[in-house]
Amino acid sequence: MKFKFWGVRGSIPTPGPQTIKYGGNTTCIEIRTDRNELIILDAGTGIHALAQTLLRDMPITAHIFITHTHWDHIQGLPFFLPIFFKNNRINLYGGQDPVTDENINRALSAQLQYSYFPIHEAQLKARIDYLTVRPGETVCVGSARITPIILNHPVLNFGYRVDCDGSSLFFTGDFESQINIYQPEDDDYASYRSFLLEKHQEIVAAMQDVDALIVDSSYTDEEYAIRLGWGHGTYRSGIQLATEANAKRLFLTHHEPTRTDADLDLIHRDLLEQHPQFADKLFIAREGLEVCL
Structure with missing residues (x-):
């Protein structure tokens, strides 16, 4: 398996x-x-460049797993060119939102409305099937097994573990570790703390021993202090997850929009200095990086 x-x-x-x-x-x-x-x-704008490489191989079958439906994770769907050609098959997987009760078909159909896009959904030529995933229920795609787990974000959000060909990876999508909403003097503080610990252990178990852990690490600790509750992780929380899960390699992604190449280079150097045990297994995700597991 490679990614x-x-x-x-x-x-x-x-x-x-x-x-x-x-x-x-x-x-x-x-x-x-x-x-x-x-x-x-996920189908952010990066999926458009991916689509260019698929045109020469059509007809294709693509299995697209959406972590959640915030714009930056779905906005490339209308530009995934294989959807415009018949004989292609697109399987789009995602959750059923408990608040809106809508399924993953909403991610594409909403963007193809008259007000937002010049091409109507009825004009798509590919066969598009919408499939609902549920926490802990494994989906098989050929030789791969994809298992979703709900992770904390201000919308229904899945992390996905992919096991295939003797290798494994886990992708968090957007993820912020939950914090205790109660104060230590509150009656519910201890019980909620126990709940959070149980959930954390469940998450670490889902990531356990993966060959590649790909995590949302949008913020430094200083930035996170004023962005609490926005739904994103930090460099420190990513390293902590990788350590607890015994991940073989860690890839930090979902770079904050104002982060420049120079910023990311400096952050990478600092992290390696602070965590020398990650010298050969901590990477800043970049477009075009391909990894064979």
Whole structure:
């Protein structure tokens, strides 16, 4: 199994001279099994560049797993060119939102409304199937097994573990570790603390011993202090997860929009100095980076 980053930016695309090295497209990861089955994690603007490489191989079957439906994780769907050609098959996976009761089909159909896009959904030529994933229920795609787990974010959000060909990876999507909403003197503080610990242990178990852990690490600790509750992780929380889960390699992604290439280079150097045990297994995700597991 191998994977490749096509988009590593969070919140909004950031093209320009300051983001050439790491890239300015929003989240998209391509996975290929040893049998060349195509799995795609999220459909940010990076999926458009991926689509260009698929046109020569049509007809194709693509399995697109959406972590959540915030714009930066779905905004590339209408520009995924294989949807415009018949004989292609697109399987789009995602959750059923408990608040809106809507399924993943909303992610594409809403963007193809008259007010937002010039092409109507009825004009798509590919066969598009919408499939609902549920926490803990494994989905099989050829030789790959994809298992979703709910992770904390201000909308229904899945992390996905992919096991295939004797290798494994875990992608968090957007993820902020939950904090105790009660004060130590409150009656519910202890019980909620126990709940959070149980949930944390469940998350670490889902990531356990993966060959690659890809985590949302948008903020420094200083930035996070004024962004509490925005739904994103830190460099420190990513390293902590990798340590607890015994991940073989850690890839930090979902780069904050104002983060330049120079900023990310400096952060990488600082992290390696602070955590020398990660010298050969901590990476800043960048567009075009391909990893064979």
